[in-house]
Amino acid sequence: MELITGVERRRRWRAEDKLWVLAEAAQPGARTPEVARRHDISRGLLWYWRRQLRQGRLAVAPAPEPVSLPVQVSDPIHPGPVAPAVAVADPRIEIALPDGTLVRVGADVDAAALRRVLSVLRR
Template sequence: MEIITGVERRRRWRDEDKLRVLAEVEQPGARTSEVARRHDISRGLLWYWRRQLRQGRLAVPSAPGPVFLPVQVSDPVPSGPAAPAATGADPRIEIVLPDGTCVRVGAEVDTAALRRVLTALRR
């Protein structure tokens, strides 16, 4: 039995904390009642947070800032007397994603367009 002698205040949960608790519930073999008990909250509150997440009312943190990715630089142009002249060649960047998707970008593509394409491919 718990006896409350003072005024009990509501806790304020940050979105990050709610999402962390919800991630625990989604783990294989996790039980909602055990997660709720561990965090001293009701199961109903967990269900409410799930509904908020589904409805888009619980903010999922945006991706962190820029991240460094491994880059492989290669020179596809053969060297020697038979090699075409490099002057006037269109510089290109080739981006190969982990799933095998390949994006080739020429110098004329602006940064905003490239960002939109890469964002669409991540989904």
Template sequence: MEIITGVERRRNWRPEDKLRILAELDEPGVKFVDVARRNEVSRGLLWQWRDARRRGTLVAEEATFMAVRVVPELPVAASPAEPTASSFAADAPVERDERIEIVLPDGTAVRVLETVGTAALRRVLSTLRG
């Protein structure tokens, strides 16, 4: 039993802590109620966090690094039979394009305007990873 003798305030959870607790739910055989009880969190709050993670609004604030290679021009594809990221770039207009193109190792290409917000780009990239 816990006796509270002062003014009880709401806890302020960091995004990293929320994601750590939600990661416990992803383990096989774990019961939702046990995770909530162990971390002293209401089940309703866990459902809210889970929904926020699904929508992409709950993300870790720590920086992640990806390998980047800057090339002046993308090479033209050798065979037009299968479209690749470089063949899409060859079809683009020659004029200055104010877009950023990110080509992932699996060939997925993401093109966004230079003015895209950090939060929006983070949501897009986290969706592609998950």
């Protein structure tokens, strides 16, 4: 049983979130009622989003052109410039975005996967 107190408001779904739910519903073996229940939406809304997608009314704005940002390399143990020949036991890439989001990945991360993650975070 669900008890609702106060005024219920409509949720605002971003186009990216709608597309994420639609992609989940399009997976082999996925069932529309289960996907709708998992995201707490009606099946009718899911079908409406599908129709919007087919009609080209539901799309994500193109990603902005990549920009170059200044990079600062530091060693937390020995502050100051890092010598290029320093061996690192646990090579990681750390990316701090202007909004405070911090992304840490291993040096072995696939470039395409990192690009996808960063494109989602920029939105």
